[in-house]
Amino acid sequence: MSGLRVIVGCKRVIDYAVKIRVKPDKTGVITDGVKHSMNPFDEIAVEEAVRMKEKKLASEVIAVSCGPIQCQETLRTAMAMGADKSIHVEVDAATYENLQPLHVAKILSKVAQEEKADIVFTGKQAIDDDCNQTGQMVAALLDWPQATFASKIEKANGELTVTREIDGGLETIKVQVPAVLTADLRLNEPRYATLPNIMKAKKKPMAKKKPADYGVDVGPRQSILKVEDPPVRQAGSKLDSVETLVTKLRDAGLVPS
């Protein structure tokens, strides 16, 4: 099973450490002048794909990102981590506002077919829309098996044994290749791109495409009516002792009395 060709979906999102601010007109969140980086779960997927290549399980790792021109920075990061080449599917900023996981899944599945991929790898969810859909939908569109929320991946006799994070514990499944994998938090710890690798990544090939090149219609399927701040929780009081605390909780009927 050597020589797997791996496609990795890399979404550009607002950096996880940035405090989110809602636009005053409630149409979305403020993205201008805000630090962006690769979706952390996608970074884990890139790392795992690169490790598969280092273990000679994979022959080529191709990073793909759909979105505005700045996604090219995200792809350079993926290539600095070890991806061999990348494909930027450009979607203008206005269309991107309504680009949904289903659109991205359609593009990724076409890319997978065109590149004769054996594995499509994505993060389990993006930390901006928190949808948790893309990988599963790529699997559906290609009729491939899916191993989502992966925390461990091993190969055995032409199939993959995957440990998945589920509610209340772990689960093990086997999937045939070709397959779609989605990365959970504990699959690995992504490496930092070193300066020499960042320089090298600048010379790696990046193809530039449009959704129409793959025959994918990116017309909106839903509309965002508004985006608002969550209700603010008021800080309560600081108490002076454990006794006061237990009395208050008991009065509220929250501890047995």
Add this chain to the structure above:
Amino acid sequence: KSTLVIAEHNNEKLTPVTLNTITAATKLGGEVSCLVLGSQCAKVAEEVSKVKGISKVLLADSEAFKGFLPETVTPFLLATQKQLNFTHIVASASAVGKNVMPRLAAKLDVSPISDIIGVQDDSTFVRTIYAGNAIQTLKSDEPVKVITVRGTAFEPAEVGGSAPTENAPGEAANSDLSSFVGQELSKSDRPELASAKAVVAGGRGLKSGENFKLLYDLADKLDAAVGASRAAVDAGFVPNDMQVGQTGKIVAPELYIAVGISGAIQHLAGMKDSKVIVAINKDPEAPIFQVADYGLVDDLFKAVPSMTELVGKK
């Protein structure tokens, strides 16, 4: 208008979050049917038939559904949908629901709606984005709405109905694409984290896994589940299924006691809908105090044992 709820269960018992999901489904305004799909799961179908608000139970019982693999479940759901033409298909935003529903949606060529916290009308839904740091209201234009529901955002449906059960249309078939090997669930006598009425959670301040015993002792007095912050999980104190937060469990109990947790944004996203929040931390500047109803600036190694003792004294 008609809605299908996909029940979540372990073939023996209905998972409580299904009751919350049924409540969300009844807000959509159509008749609600509930599909119980599994292996030897007739007992679950009986349990579901007694839930208020359900008009029909559909049963799909086959060994092929072992492990609820999306490769076998999805074709069956498609066959059922083809026959019965539901306008809404709803499941809990659990590990199973999140795995299967997008696959089903893509097969139906519709854009799914994940993890909703509110229903405004049959096509307008409220959900959180950026780990709960913003709230989005969206209108879906899809002919079939495929939805997952955040259980903690809806009250559980009551028991007290009697719906008829029939076999679901569709034929179960094995798939050679994937196979189920096994599960390793953490065993505990305590209530389940996601549905517990009270939760005691520990953070890096606990300093070690052994020290979590302090929390277990308190939890047992309160009939509470025990959770942890990501920092405590990453430090290896406790297993990751105890993690409360953006990338772990979202909880909303009546009482949440945060012990030695500073209150990172990703932790707050997982617990800030709790009814009453108590924070015990020796750092008076810890952000957790900004959301706590009752704060106690104290050494947890003294405060927690004395709290356990006081709670025990009736």
